[in-house]
Amino acid sequence: MTDNNYAYMLHNIPGWGNKTLIRLIDEFGSCENIYNATENELKTKVTVKQYEAFLKAKKKWSLEGEYEYLYNRGIDFYSYVSDKYPKRLKDIPDPPFALYCMGKLPDENRPSVSIIGARNSSEYGKYAAKLFGEKLAMSGVQIISGMARGVDGISQQSAIFAGGSSFGVLGSGVDICYPEENHSLYDSLITSGGVISEYLPGTQPKPQYFPPRNRIISGLSDVVLVIEAREKSGTLITVDMALEQGREVFAVPGRICDSLSYGCNSLIRQGAGIASCAEDIVEYLRRNICDATMKIKESEDNNKGLKKNIDAESSREALLNNDMQKCIYRELDFYPQTTGVIFEKIIAQGLQMTVSEVMNALVELCLLGVASQNGMGFYKRG
Structure with missing residues (x-):
């Protein structure tokens, strides 16, 4: 049995928060020592309600059975005293006493x-x-x-x-x-x-x-x-x-x-x-x-x-059917723009289009899935 078995039990005691548990670790050195502390040793460190909750939990809790059940569900448990507890968290104010994890924890040696x-x-x-x-x-x-x-x-x-x-x-x-x-x-x-x-x-x-x-x-x-x-x-x-x-x-x-x-x-x-x-x-x-x-x-x-993003943008343009659609698509932004603003940008390039043609092309871009519209105008889809 490891210290984690005891830590998991302690973490399940109602009214025992992070600060209480980490303070007790500092006092007793390990979760096992907290679990095995005498009444006199523990009563001076916690409130009456906390001590009563501890006694109640201790009677009902199976140290091996509960921890094994957790493990069999694919959930890993890391207490504050575990070697695998993230070092980054030990330095923050009010660190969590324990972490539950499905999958793995972040690699300490990677940013x-x-x-x-x-x-x-x-x-x-x-x-x-x-x-x-x-x-x-x-x-x-x-x-x-x-x-x-x-x-x-x-x-x-x-x-x-x-x-x-x-x-x-x-x-x-x-x-x-x-x-x-x-x-x-x-x-x-x-x-x-x-x-x-x-x-x-x-x-x-x-x-x-x-x-x-x-x-x-x-x-x-x-x-x-x-x-x-x-x-x-x-x-x-x-x-x-x-x-x-x-x-x-x-x-x-x-x-x-x-x-x-x-x-x-x-x-x-x-x-x-x-x-x-x-x-x-x-x-x-x-x-x-x-x-x-x-x-x-x-x-x-x-x-x-970068190449991947360029290729993705090229593939979107490949969906477009004509030069008019491509021209208008390039003027779209990720912020909505009104038809009038887009039309002015097209005219500023010296291109000859009517407002109606621009509007029809914008609707076609939405149908192709490369643009969208809301109450503020048309915008490029990410």
């Missing part, structure tokens, strides 16, 4: 970047999340995020598609997929990285569980990258935690008139690094984080990623 941002992201945000997730993964960077819809999930899925590793930190038990729509990503993370939580298996997602898990997302990372965030966004809670932990923060700049970019532009104004491309972050990691034991792939892989 990690958390990518976070808006759930209801724009096409620009989706494109940026895909681009950064893919290119950083191709550089050997591990991607950490919260598996949420929008920026989080897109960046993680793109990292996996690029052959990299990604890790999802959940606001529920690791055996609960949330949101349900990301079940495919959840399965991919377990295969190509891991899903991680400090919450007991079976814990259902609740709003109060998500802010605390954000300190683990940033804590496991060397850099936090923000892609789209409103001025008052939950994403900025993670940024505050990252700064408290001494992590570097980068933000993708956006248009000054776009509310989804207010948060990012504000972070840049306050001193966050500007992420205009993945290489900005790769170079920071290479200069400040990586050493002889932690390496990033050289730019050859980045060039492959």
Whole structure:
């Protein structure tokens, strides 16, 4: 029997939080010693309610049986005293006493970047999340995020598609997929990285569980990258935690008139690094984080990623039926533009088209799946 058997039991005691458990580790030296402490030894270290909860749990808990049941479900358990507990987390304020994991934990010898941002992201945000997730993964960077819809999930899925590793930190038990729509990503993370939580298996997602898990997302990372965030966004809670932990923060700049970019532009104004491309972050990691034991792939892989994106753009243009469609497609952006604005750009090039022709071509691009329309205009799909 290992110390993890005792740690798993202690972590299941109601009312015994992270601070209590880590304080007791400092006092007694191991979880086994806490378990075997005398009444007098333990009563002076915990409250009456905590001690009563301990006695109740001790009577009902099977040290070997419960831990074996956890293991047989494919869930690994890492306590604060485990050799495999992430070193990055030991240095943060209020570290979790234990982590549950399906898949694996991030590699300590590889750089990690958390990518976070808006759930209801724009096409620009989706494109940026895909681009950064893919290119950083191709550089050997591990991607950490919260598996949420929008920026989080897109960046993680793109990292996996690029052959990299990604890790999802959940606001529920690791055996609960949330949101349900990301079940495919959840399965991919377990295969190509891991899903991680400090919450007991079976814990259902609740709003109060998500802010605390954000300190683990940033804590496991060397850099936090923000892609789209409103001025008052939950994403900025993670940024505050990252700064408290001494992590570097980068933000993708956006248009000054776009509310989804207010948060990012504000972070840049306050001193966050500007992420205009993945290489900005790769170079920071290479200069400040990586050493002889932690390496990033050289730019050859980045060039492959660039070629891949160029090829993808070429394949989209190959779907277009005529020069008029190709011309208009090249004027589209990931931000919506009205038909009038697009028409003015076409005329500025000296091309002869009517507003009606431009409008018909835009509708055709939407039918081909390379463009979309909302109430603000037409935009390129990522």
